[in-house]
Structure formats: C-alpha cells, structure tokens
Amino acid sequence: MDKKKRVTSYDVAKAAGVSQSAVSRVFLKGRSVSKKTREKVLTTANELGYKPNAIARMLITKRSGMVAVILSSRANINYPEVLSLLNKRLAECNERVLLFNLDDSEGLDEILEQIWTFQVDGVIALAAHFDNESIEKFKDHNIPVVLYNRVVLGQTASSVCVNHEQGIFQLVTLLDKQAHKDYLVLAGPTESDVANERLECAIKALSAKGHKDVPILYGDYSYDSGKQAFHQWMKDNKAPTAVVCSNDPMAIGVIDEARRNWGLRVPEDLSVVGFDGVSAVAWHSYQLTTVKQPLELMTKAAVDILLEQIETPDNPAQLRVWSGSLIEGNTVGPANPKT
Amino acid sequence: MDKKKRVTSYDVAKAAGVSQSAVSRVFLKGRSVSKKTREKVLTTANELGYKPNAIARMLITKRSGMVAVILSSRANINYPEVLSLLNKRLAECNERVLLFNLDDSEGLDEILEQIWTFQVDGVIALAAHFDNESIEKFKDHNIPVVLYNRVVLGQTASSVCVNHEQGIFQLVTLLDKQAHKDYLVLAGPTESDVANERLECAIKALSAKGHKDVPILYGDYSYDSGKQAFHQWMKDNKAPTAVVCSNDPMAIGVIDEARRNWGLRVPEDLSVVGFDGVSAVAWHSYQLTTVKQPLELMTKAAVDILLEQIETPDNPAQLRVWSGSLIEGNTVGPANPKT
DNA sequence: AATACTTTTGCATTCGAAGTCATTATTAAG
DNA sequence: CTTAATAATGACTTCGAATGCAAAAGTATT
Numbered sequence: 001m002d003k004k005k006r007v008t009s010y011d012v013a014k015a016a017g018v019s020q021s022a023v024s025r026v027f028l029k030g031r032s033v034s035k036k037t038r039e040k041v042l043t044t045a046n047e048l049g050y051k052p053n054a055i056a057r058m059l060i061t062k063r064s065g066m067v068a069v070i071l072s073s074r075a076n077i078n079y080p081e082v083l084s085l086l087n088k089r090l091a092e093c094n095e096r097v098l099l100f101n102l103d104d105s106e107g108l109d110e111i112l113e114q115i116w117t118f119q120v121d122g123v124i125a126l127a128a129h130f131d132n133e134s135i136e137k138f139k140d141h142n143i144p145v146v147l148y149n150r151v152v153l154g155q156t157a158s159s160v161c162v163n164h165e166q167g168i169f170q171l172v173t174l175l176d177k178q179a180h181k182d183y184l185v186l187a188g189p190t191e192s193d194v195a196n197e198r199l200e201c202a203i204k205a206l207s208a209k210g211h212k213d214v215p216i217l218y219g220d221y222s223y224d225s226g227k228q229a230f231h232q233w234m235k236d237n238k239a240p241t242a243v244v245c246s247n248d249p250m251a252i253g254v255i256d257e258a259r260r261n262w263g264l265r266v267p268e269d270l271s272v273v274g275f276d277g278v279s280a281v282a283w284h285s286y287q288l289t290t291v292k293q294p295l296e297l298m299t300k301a302a303v304d305i306l307l308e309q310i311e312t313p314d315n316p317a318q319l320r321v322w323s324g325s326l327i328e329g330n331t332v333g334p335a336n337p338k339t
Numbered sequence: 340m341d342k343k344k345r346v347t348s349y350d351v352a353k354a355a356g357v358s359q360s361a362v363s364r365v366f367l368k369g370r371s372v373s374k375k376t377r378e379k380v381l382t383t384a385n386e387l388g389y390k391p392n393a394i395a396r397m398l399i400t401k402r403s404g405m406v407a408v409i410l411s412s413r414a415n416i417n418y419p420e421v422l423s424l425l426n427k428r429l430a431e432c433n434e435r436v437l438l439f440n441l442d443d444s445e446g447l448d449e450i451l452e453q454i455w456t457f458q459v460d461g462v463i464a465l466a467a468h469f470d471n472e473s474i475e476k477f478k479d480h481n482i483p484v485v486l487y488n489r490v491v492l493g494q495t496a497s498s499v500c501v502n503h504e505q506g507i508f509q510l511v512t513l514l515d516k517q518a519h520k521d522y523l524v525l526a527g528p529t530e531s532d533v534a535n536e537r538l539e540c541a542i543k544a545l546s547a548k549g550h551k552d553v554p555i556l557y558g559d560y561s562y563d564s565g566k567q568a569f570h571q572w573m574k575d576n577k578a579p580t581a582v583v584c585s586n587d588p589m590a591i592g593v594i595d596e597a598r599r600n601w602g603l604r605v606p607e608d609l610s611v612v613g614f615d616g617v618s619a620v621a622w623h624s625y626q627l628t629t630v631k632q633p634l635e636l637m638t639k640a641a642v643d644i645l646l647e648q649i650e651t652p653d654n655p656a657q658l659r660v661w662s663g664s665l666i667e668g669n670t671v672g673p674a675n676p677k678t
Numbered sequence: 679a680a681t682a683c684t685t686t687t688g689c690a691t692t693c694g695a696a697g698t699c700a701t702t703a704t705t706a707a708g
Numbered sequence: 709c710t711t712a713a714t715a716a717t718g719a720c721t722t723c724g725a726a727t728g729c730a731a732a733a734g735t736a737t738t
Contacts (some may be wrong), residue, residue, distance in 0.1 A: 006724095008723090008724055008725080009725060009726095010724080010725095017686065018687080018688085019688040019689075020688085020689095020724090020726095021687075021688060021689080021725095021726080021727080022687065022688075022723075023725090024685085024724095024726055025686095025687090025726090025727095026728085027725090028725095028726080032684095032685060032686060032687090033686075033687090034685080034686060034687090034733095034734095037686080039689085049479075051452065051455045051456050052456055052724085052725070053456065053458065053723090053724050053725065054399075054456040054457045054458065054725095054731055055394060055397045055398050055403060055458050055723090055724080055725095056398055056693090056724035056725040056726085057724080057725055057726075058394045058725095059392075059394050059395055059398055059692090059693045059694065059723090059724080059725080059726095060692065060694095060724085060725060060726045060727080061693085061695050061725085061726065061727095062693075066437070069438075070692095078418070079421075080418070080419035083419075083438075084368070084440055084442075087438050087439075088440055088442065091440070096437055096438070096439075096453065096457070097437070097438040098405070098435055098436070098438075099422075099426050099435070099436040099437075099438050100426075100435075100439055101426045101427055103427065113390065114435065116390040116393055117390050117392065117393040118393045118394075118435070119392060119393065119394050140388075158608060167623075193498075251358075259645055282719065294736070338477045345694095347693090347694055348694065348695060348696095349695095357718085358694095358717065358718040358719075359694090359695075359696095359718085359719095360696080360697085360717070360718060360719080360720095361716085361717065361718075362696090363694095363695055364696090364698055364716090364717090366695090367695095367696080370713095370716095371715055371716055371717090372715095372716070372717090373703095373704095373715080373716060373717090376716080376717085390697065391694085391695070392693090392694050393694090393695095394694080395693070395694035395695040395696085395723090396694080396695055396696070397695095397723095398695080398696095398722090398723045398724065399694085399695060399696045399697075399722065399723050400695085400696070400697090400723090401723080411730095463723080481699080485686090511694080541689090646700090674688080
C-alpha cells in the first residue's frame with residue numbers, strides 16, 4: 001500500500017472506458033478531444049485522484065519544467081529577494097526553481113554535473129564567478145544561461161545587469177558636489193567579478209572628477225569586513241571625508257566603526273555611500289545614501305530572456321542593462337576635514 | 340544538432356561493446372561489474388560525454404532526488420540562511436531543493452498540485468501556516484513532511500522547532516530582574532502560527548512574573564510595522580519601560596522610533612528584546628538583546644528526519660525542540676520610568 | 679443519400695535508465 | 709579435473725505519459 005498505489009493515466013483510461021491517449025490529451029491544452037470524453041475523463045480522474053506524472057512527461061517531452069538557479073550565498077545580500085522574485089516569475093511561466101548553492105562545500109564541477117543530469121531547461125546564474133570555460137560548457141550542452149549581474153567579456157551568454165558605472169558615477173558626483181577631497185574606496189572581494197567592476201567604476205568616476213590615487217581598501221562584502229577595513233585604515237592614517245563602498249553592509253560597517261570608535265559624525269565629519277539599496281538600508285539610524293537596483297525589472301527580464309532562449313535557442317545572446325536609482329539618504333554631507 | 344544529440348547509455352554500450360545494462364550498472368554503486376568492463380565503460384562514457392539522465396532514472400526508481408522546500412518569503416528574516424543551510428545539507432545527501440514560494444501569487448492548492456506531479460521525495464515546510472487538512476493530504480500521497488518551526492497539534496507530521504517558551508521566558512526573566520513594571524508586547528501577524536505561539540509565550544511568561552494584562556500591539560514582523568506600532572501606542576499612552584517583540588526587525592523598528600521620535604534612550608529609558616538572532620542584529624548601533632535559534636542544528640535535524648522518513652516511511656513522526664541561546668546585547672537596562 | 683472533409687479516437691511506439699532473470703564466465707573447493 | 713558456488717553479463721521488461729499515424733466517427737456539401 002505504499003508508492004505503487006499511484007494512479008496512472010492507464011487507470012483513468014480503463015475506468016473511463018477510453019484509451020490512455022485520450023486521457024493524456026485531456027490534460028494537454030490544444031489537443032482535440034470531444035467535450036464528452038473530456039468530461040468523462042476529468043470526472044473519473046478526479047474520483048481516482050489522478051495527477052499527471054511530471055517525471056514521465058519530462059522524459060518524453062524533453063522539457064523538465066525546471067530552471068536551475070545558482071547562487072553563492074555570501075555574495076550579495078539582495079539574493080533572497082532576487083530569488084523570491086525569480087521564483088515567482090518563473091512559476092507564472094510554469095517553470096520550477098531547482099536550487100544550487102555555489103559555496104565552499106560543493107564545487108562548480110559538482111554543480112554542473114548535477115545540472116546536466118537533471119536536464120534543466122535553463123540556468124540563471126547569480127553573480128557566481130563563472131569562468132568563460134564553464135559558460136562554454138553550457139553551450140555544449142545546449143542549455144541556455146542568463147547571467148545576473150555579471151559582465152561577460154566574450155558575450156556568449158545573455159545577461160541582465162545593473163549599470164554599475166552609471167550608479168557609481170551618480171554617487172561620486174554627489175560627493176564631488178560637496179567638495180570632498182579625501183576619498184577612500186572600499187572594494188569587495190577580489191574574486192568577485194562584480195566587486196572588481198564596481199571598484200573600477202569607482203576609480204574611474206573619481207578620476208574623472210580629478211581625484212587620482214584614491215586609496216583602496218578591501219572587504220568581503222560583509223558588515224564586519226567594512227568595520228574592520230575602516231579600523232585598519234584609521235590606525236595608521238588620517239580620516240578621509242568620504243568613503244565609497246562597494247555594497248551597503250560594508251558601508252554600514254564603516255559608519256558604525258567611524259561613529260563608535262573614532263568619534264566621527266556621519267554625515268558631518270564623514271560621508272559614506274553604499275551600493276545595492278538593500279531593504280535594511282531603510283533602517284532608521286542609517287539612512288544610507290546608495291543606489292538601488294530595480295530588482296523587479298531585472299528579475300522579470302532575466303526570466304523572459306531565459307524563456308525566449310529556451311523556446312528559440314538560435315536567438316542571439318542579449319545583454320540588458322538597467323540604471324540604478326539614486327537614494328539620497330542622510331550619509332552624505334559637505335566636506336569637513338578634521339585636521 | 341539540437342537536443343537530440345544527447346548521449347544515452349545505449350550509445351555508450353554500443354561504443355564500448357557491452358550491453359546497456361552493463362553501462363547502467365557501472366554508474367550505480369554496489370552493482371557487480373568486473374574491473375575490466377567498468378574501465379572500458381568509464382573511458383568511452385568520458386569520450387562521448389555521457390551523463391546519466393536523472394529524469395529517466397527517476398521514472399524507474401520512483402525516487403526523484405528532489406525535496407520540495409516551501410517558504411513564505413515575508414514570514415521570517417532567517418529564511419535565506421535557513422534555505423542555504425538546508426540546501427547544503429540536502430546536497431550532501433544527494434537531494435536537490437525544488438523551491439516553492441507560498442505567497443499571495445500562488446495559493447497553497449497550486450503548490451500542492453505541483454508537488455504531487457513532481458513526485459518529490461519529501462517536503463520541508465518553513466512555517467507556512469498549513470492547516471492540518473493539508474498535512475493529511477501529504478499523508479495520503481505518501482510524501483513525508485517535516486515542518487520547520489511550526490507547532491503541530493495533531494502531531495501527524497514531524498517537526499523541528501526552537502523552544503519559544505523557553506527562549507521568551509529567558510528574555511522576560513532578564514527584564515524582570517531589572518525591575519520593569521510597564522511592559523508592552525509587540526506580536527507578529529495573527530495569521531502566523533509561530534507569531535501566535537510567541538505571543539502566548541510572552542503573555543504566559545510575563546504573567547508568571549506577576550505582570551498581568553500587559554497591552555499587546557500587533558505588527559507584521561517587519562521593521563516598519565514595529566516602528567508604526569510603537570508610534571501609535573505612544574500617541575495615546577505613556578511610555579512603557581520594556582517592550583517584548585516577537586522578532587528582531589520589529590524590535591529594531593521600535594528602538595529607532597523610540598530614539599528618533601520620542602526622545603527615549605535605549606537601554607536607559609526603554610528596554611527592548613527581540614527574537615530570532617538574525618545576523619543584522621550584530622550591526623553595531625543596535626546590539627539587540629534577543630534569543631538566537633540554532634539554525635545549523637535545526638536544519639541538519641530537519642534533513643535527517645526527512646531522509647529517515649523517506650527511507651522508512653512507517654517510522655512514527657517525531658518532534659525535536661531546541662533551546663535558543665540568549666544573546667545579551669545592549670538593549671536591556673534597569674527600569675527607569677519617565678513619569 | 680452519397681461524397682468530401684474535418685474532428686476524434688486508439689494503437690503502437692518512444693523517451694532513457696534500472697531491475698529481473700536466466701545464462702555464461704570465473705573462482706573456490708573437493 | 710570435476711563440481712559447486714559465486715560473480716559478471718545481456719536480453720527483455722518496466723516506469724508513465726506523449727505523439728505519429730491510420731482508422732473511425734462526425735459534420736457539411738451537393
């Protein structure tokens with residue numbers, strides 16, 4: 001009385017006095033079935049509690065109805081929200097999310113193995129730092145990929161991105177208007193492509209405003225690393241008047257460290273900007289000035305592009321870039337160097 | 340040259356000069372294959388790029404290797420971390436996470452439909468408020484379920500929980516030691532079973548210390564709702580000296596509101612405690628006193644129990660409860676009523 | 679009422695691996 | 709060297725739904 005009691009299309013067919021094909025067709029849209037048999041099948045299916053077996057369907061149709069979503073948990077605090085939005089959007093299109101965590105425990109190779117065997121229809125990769133080699137593998141296996149917030153150089157895979165350059169430029173411009181001279185850049189982990197890009201953009205933007213040779217600190221995107229990096233700097237150097245951080249938690253770490261341990265007021269003595277616009281930024285004592293990513297648009301686009309690639313694999317890869325929107329919080333003020 | 344080029348076990352068999360069964364056995368552990376054929380098969384499989392098709396395997400073995408994880412995004416800020424831990428642990432046991440979001444968009448019924456058709460091996464439900472009826476349905480379909488942080492009355496499904504009663508009792512005891520008299524309880528959404536349980540525990544614990552008829556405010560677990568609830572209260576009433584909140588973000592909302600708009604110092608004028616021990620609590624300006632859930636243990640147990648139920652479905656359901664650990668932050672101080 | 683045309687239907691096959699069982703190769707024991 | 713026991717192998721069937729195709733039923737036209 002265990003698993004074998006599952007009702008199959010044959011059972012329904014027999015009970016309804018029709019063929020298995022008929023049952024199958026009833027549960028598929030756009031197949032020609034007479035109203036009479038449709039009803040007959042539907043009622044007996046209901047009585048028996050029949051539900052089509054998705055596995056069997058996958059095997060014959062070669063569509064699994066599953067999309068692999070690969071994420072590296074630490075990389076970006078937005079990911080829970082992104083994941084939820086992606087899931088919702090995919091569900092609307094009848095695709096399910098099969099989750100993969102690209103962390104220390106499971107290497108990329110293991111994950112790729114799994115992805116091949118599970119015959120997923122497509123892959124959405126959240127800023128996991130794929131080498132181009134891995135992306136090529138997806139091509140070999142005919143599995144469409146959409147990269148989320150990752151810049152491709154070879155442009156073999158589609159991707160959706162926030163415009164880091166534009167966003168960071170806005171932030172730097174804001175700071176520059178306040179006549180800041182002593183900058184500090186707090187970059188993310190060097191293994192992360194996104195982090196590196198943000199760093200470059202910051203340097204470029206500052207440079208464009210005439211601020212060359214701005215010192216660079218490195219963190220790992222976490223709150224603690226922001227605190228620590230700023231602490232290290234302050235031990236041996238004089239305070240900057242503005243810190244450009246590669247994400248929000250680090251920025252908040254800097255603010256806390258500055259306020260608590262170095263007697264710096266934000267924004268009076270020190271201006272700090274972040275990036276991403278995570279929801280915690282709204283928490284009151286911070287009111288961080290940052291750039292918010294349009295997550296809804298980006299996730300929707302990621303799904304749309306992926307489905308398009310699934311339907312018509314020959315379509316060329318595409319890149320869609322969104323501008324982030326500046327959120328003027330309360331962490332930027334006029335330059336006020338402490339001598 | 341599209342999908343049909345997938346290499347099957349037959350292709351490998353032919354190329355290696357053995358039978359399909361042989362190939363199959365090579366990729367299964369514990370089957371008797373001679374070393375010679377194993378190597379032969381393995382090398383040709385490698386050459387051809389053969390990967391076993393998980394879908395076909397699922398169909399015949401009736402094990403999908405997938406576990407459905409159902410979560411409601413808003414309910415608890417811990418969930419991203421829980422999800423990541425569950426995924427990691429399940430991956431170690433060769434199970435994949437198929438994700439379901441129980442939100443406004445997709446109703447429970449749709450999700451259940453999906454779960455039946457996908458033939459998942461089991462389900463982990465994160466505090467989604469299931470009625471007992473739904474749990475019965477899982478029983479009917481022979482799909483083991485483990486509930487995460489949800490109390491079952493009928494006890495037909497296994498569950499892992501943090502001990503709300505004990506945790507909240509610790510917090511209340513801490514406050515009571517500081518001679519607080521004017522309490523406020525900030526409860527979570529009334530639809531949430533967990534929220535209701537936490538509320539009850541708070542009432543009970545306060546009552547045990549001799550504080551009856553403590554006023555109750557309601558929020559929706561979000562930061563904003565905490566702010567707002569406290570704001571509403573303060574408009575018409577005198578300030579309490581202690582607020583017991585049902586989760587951390589609301590507690591932080593209360594703190595911000597109290598500090599910013601009502602000139603209350605925390606912890607000097609107002610003591611606030613939360614619940615959950617989310618990582619953001621470490622952020623410096625807060626240092627919230629709270630109770631932390633042992634997520635690693637709980638997620639590990641959830642997976643272990645689920646797998647056990649999958650292997651031996653006749654085992655009885657079990658309940659495992661963990662004590663949370665008190666985190667003494669800096670938001671609890673001696674009672675200091677403002678007259 | 680006979681013809682042509684469209685819609686329904688069922689049969690048989692397919693997807694790709696795994697399990698059953700009988701057969702053969704290999705090793706161990708006598 | 710024979711017999712008994714074990715290990716390895718392949719032919720065939722199975723899982724459950726989808727689909728091409730041909731036959732059957734239904735509809736429209738004259």
